[in-house]
Amino acid sequence: MPEIDLDATAHEHAAHLRAGDYTARALAEATLARVQAQEPALNAYITLTEERALAQADAADVRLRAGESGPLIGVPIAIKDLLCTRGVRTTAGSHMLEPFVPFYDATVVARLDAAGAVTVGKANLDEFAMGSSTEFSAFGPTHNPWDLDRVPGGSSGGSAATVAARGVPLSIGTDTGGSIRQPAALCGILGLKPTYGRVSRFGVVAFASSLEQVGPFGRDAEDVARLLGVIAGPDERDATTAPMPVPDYTADFGRGLGGLRVGVPQQFLDRGLGPGVGEAIEQAIAVFEREGAIIDRSVTLPSADAALAVYYLIAPSEASANLARYDGVKYGFSYHEGGSVEEDMAETRGRGFGSEVKRRIMLGTYALSTGYYDAYYLKAQRVRTTISREFDAAFADHDLILTPTSPTTAFRLGEKLSDPYAMYLNDLFTIPVNIGGNPAISVPAGFAEGLPVGLHLIGRHFEEGTLLRAAHAYATLTDWHMRRPPATPAS
Amino acid sequence: MALTADEVRHIARLARVALSDEEVERMREQLSGILDHFAVLNDVDTEGVPPTAQSLDLANVEREDAPRPSASPDEVLANAPRREGDYLRVRAVLDT
Numbered sequence: 001m002p003e004i005d006l007d008a009t010a011h012e013h014a015a016h017l018r019a020g021d022y023t024a025r026a027l028a029e030a031t032l033a034r035v036q037a038q039e040p041a042l043n044a045y046i047t048l049t050e051e052r053a054l055a056q057a058d059a060a061d062v063r064l065r066a067g068e069s070g071p072l073i074g075v076p077i078a079i080k081d082l083l084c085t086r087g088v089r090t091t092a093g094s095h096m097l098e099p100f101v102p103f104y105d106a107t108v109v110a111r112l113d114a115a116g117a118v119t120v121g122k123a124n125l126d127e128f129a130m131g132s133s134t135e136f137s138a139f140g141p142t143h144n145p146w147d148l149d150r151v152p153g154g155s156s157g158g159s160a161a162t163v164a165a166r167g168v169p170l171s172i173g174t175d176t177g178g179s180i181r182q183p184a185a186l187c188g189i190l191g192l193k194p195t196y197g198r199v200s201r202f203g204v205v206a207f208a209s210s211l212e213q214v215g216p217f218g219r220d221a222e223d224v225a226r227l228l229g230v231i232a233g234p235d236e237r238d239a240t241t242a243p244m245p246v247p248d249y250t251a252d253f254g255r256g257l258g259g260l261r262v263g264v265p266q267q268f269l270d271r272g273l274g275p276g277v278g279e280a281i282e283q284a285i286a287v288f289e290r291e292g293a294i295i296d297r298s299v300t301l302p303s304a305d306a307a308l309a310v311y312y313l314i315a316p317s318e319a320s321a322n323l324a325r326y327d328g329v330k331y332g333f334s335y336h337e338g339g340s341v342e343e344d345m346a347e348t349r350g351r352g353f354g355s356e357v358k359r360r361i362m363l364g365t366y367a368l369s370t371g372y373y374d375a376y377y378l379k380a381q382r383v384r385t386t387i388s389r390e391f392d393a394a395f396a397d398h399d400l401i402l403t404p405t406s407p408t409t410a411f412r413l414g415e416k417l418s419d420p421y422a423m424y425l426n427d428l429f430t431i432p433v434n435i436g437g438n439p440a441i442s443v444p445a446g447f448a449e450g451l452p453v454g455l456h457l458i459g460r461h462f463e464e465g466t467l468l469r470a471a472h473a474y475a476t477l478t479d480w481h482m483r484r485p486p487a488t489p490a491s
Numbered sequence: 492m493a494l495t496a497d498e499v500r501h502i503a504r505l506a507r508v509a510l511s512d513e514e515v516e517r518m519r520e521q522l523s524g525i526l527d528h529f530a531v532l533n534d535v536d537t538e539g540v541p542p543t544a545q546s547l548d549l550a551n552v553e554r555e556d557a558p559r560p561s562a563s564p565d566e567v568l569a570n571a572p573r574r575e576g577d578y579l580r581v582r583a584v585l586d587t
Contacts, residue, residue, distance in 0.1 A: 103566040197547040210545040239552040240545065309529045320506060327507075329581055331570035341582045342507065350509030358508055362499070362518060363525065365506040376529065381542030383535045388543060420521055421528060437546025461546075 004030045007484065010075045010169040010223040017064055017074045024064065024074030028057035028118050031076040035120055035167040041148055044162040046081045046139045048121040049088055056118045063116055071226035073116030078171040080159050081122035082129055083109050083214070084203040092205040093127040093137040093155075096326050096333045096352035106203025107238065108172060108214050108231045115230045120168055124158030127354045128323065129174055129207045131155050132182055132426040133416065136356045141413055144187060145485035146451055150410040153183030153426070156217070160187040163217045164485055170227050174204060176212040177311050178406075178430025181442040184217060185405035185454020188444045188483060190224050190471060191217045193430075195461045196437035197242040199228075200235035206322040208315035209240075211434040220481055221472035224441070225249035228464060244462065252469035258292030260470060263299030263398035268429055274408030276448025281404050284445040284455045287477055288402070288470075299394050299401065303386045307432040310387065312424060313367050313380035314435075319357075320364030326352060359420060384435050391436040395460045400470060403429045405442040405454030433458050441467045444480035452480075492526045494519050 004022050005012075017024055032050055039045060053076070060074035084090050084102035086109075091097045105113065112119070126136040134142040134157025142157040144150040145165040152161040156173030160183035163171050173180040175193035184191025192215045199214045206212075216227035226249070233246045264285060269278055289295050328334035328348030335347040353361070367376040394401060406426055416423045433440045438458055445455035455474070459467045475481045499519045503510045510518065564577045573580035 100570055103562055103569065196545070197549070236554050240547060240549065242547060242549065243552075303535050306531050306535050309531050312525065313529065313532075324507075328572060329579055331572070334572035336573070336582070341584050343509075344582065346503075346507045346509040349507055353508070358510070358514075359518065359521060361506050361508060362502050363522060366502050366522070369502065369505060378542055379532050379537065381544065382537035382540045383532055385540050385543040386535055386537060388546060421525060435546075 006030060006034050007166045009220050011226065013075050013169060014071055018069055024057040024060035024118060027074060028053050028076060031120055031168060038165055038167050042143050042145060042161050042165060043140050044124055044142050044158040045121040046091055046124050047089060049119050052088060053118050053120050060116045060118060070115055072230055075117055075170065076120050076168045077112060077117045078120050078123045078159055078162050078168045079109060080125050080156050080173045082125055082174055082205045085109055093125040093139060095138045098333065100332050104203060107200035107235045111231055123162060123171060126155035127357050129155040129176055129179055130356050130360055132423050134158060135413065135417055136354055138354055144410045146188060150412055153186035155179040157183050159217050160184055160189060163219060164189050169219060170223055171217040172214060173217055174212055174214050176208050176315060177434050178427035180215045181430050181440060181456060182406050182426055184442040186410040188452030189217055189219050190221060190441060190443055190481065192224050192228060192441040193439060194228065194232060194464055195439040197240050198232050200238040200241050202235055202237040208318040209322065210318060211315060221468050221475055222250060225468045247465055249465050249468050252465050253472045255469055256291060256473045257288050257470060260293040260400060261398045262288055262293050262295050263394055263401045264295060264297045265299050265301050265403065266297055267300065268403040271407060271428065273404060277404050277408065277453050280446040280448055280453040281455060287474060296398065299398060301390045301394060303383060303390055304432045306383050307387055307435050308424060308428060310380045310383050310435055311431045313376050316360040316364030317367050317377050320361045323361055387432060388436045391438060399466055401458040403456045405429060405456035409448050409451035409453060429456055437461060439464045439467055441471050443471045443474055446480050493523045
């Protein structure tokens, strides 16, 4: 039997498993050993699910021996600890849900299980997915494998870091304003936010219901495409899923970059990018141009500059409503030493939630309160319409819009903790996409001062296939996605 | 836009979040700063523009209204902080 190469992609593992080169059990054991060895440095997981992984691996081996084939049978994966897992605690990165053990699987988790994936653990995240650095986790920050003194991005920082460190080939994150794409960029891997409605949110701890989507992380476009193909599609338990069939997301992989009409909004490149980021993006644009893409620098999204404000009104407003359920009565952390029901509830929430979550609940409560609703919330929803219309207009004669994923590379732990607005600016380029509901991907595009830079491609609604075609072509022409971070133990 | 400490306490009361005096002051500073950034919305002319609640063009999604197995009381109540039989136990809501 050949030795297991834990740096392999999911599709490489799948081929070896089908060929009988090694068993899913052996792969799961080797993966768990590496992940455990990396944990002291990375803290990428809140809960490791060894038992579940080995049971799933044994079941996968039975299916493999029966000659079944599928892209995920026996392939290890990490799941953001925002998705409910039956019998495995699901914390959302919060003290509030520290004791919470769901009695059902999220639809995405159930689909992964049915597809034969092996769940290694529940990945670390900013509390309730609110943050851009994973520092707001109640379980300690995750560290960036490229430099352990830096953040991995967030909120899906654990999911990104473990894939970048070659702990697992695949992971699942969620993206409400950039929470898949920004950590993918900061960790040097691929991450895709699907079109709103493409993937079920059933069983995902709710933050901002009109903006968030579940999506895949991987180290090449094929893995991301195959994983998206498994998790996407209508779900009668989520009435916001789109009733359209799921295509083969690798179907256009042979078509290269030729003929793609790519809009580059100059306004995003002029926005105070960190050292080296603009240069890396210009080099990526040059690759697109050389390969026959038609670059148009005249495209504008005039209202995108207001997207951050729109987001920080709509998302906290939805959060203040969604998080009203944490009352200390039904499940989760509960304080009951107060003098009244109301005091118990306020203390439960005051003690159970961390600082960023409380900040957003307060912001949302304020925006929805009498006297401010029209000026803030309703105005934000009108500007949302304007931003969506500008995207639609841009996509009338462009196939893709290209920007940096994040204005900077990974920043130091603690650097932006005391300034909430500085933290919010991380998502300047990713947030407009959630406002419009469009799909977008971050692809590794080189390095600035030794840290990964992400290229951000935005597409038309439900045209994830075009994003993946371009990502595949670009990644094949470069080798940025193959670079391995130095800072993590290999086994 | 500068919030006062009393306004912050009022919002905290509406949100049922207990805040220490120190948190009230920090929240007052930070929320005031964030609200200032929202002024940019006034630069976008939205006269006659309808609000968007969600970006997907779907309405009134229906499925068959058929009974199906549901979770058991034990499953649902397994995470309850305080339980009595098949009920959640809470404090008295009304003064007696």
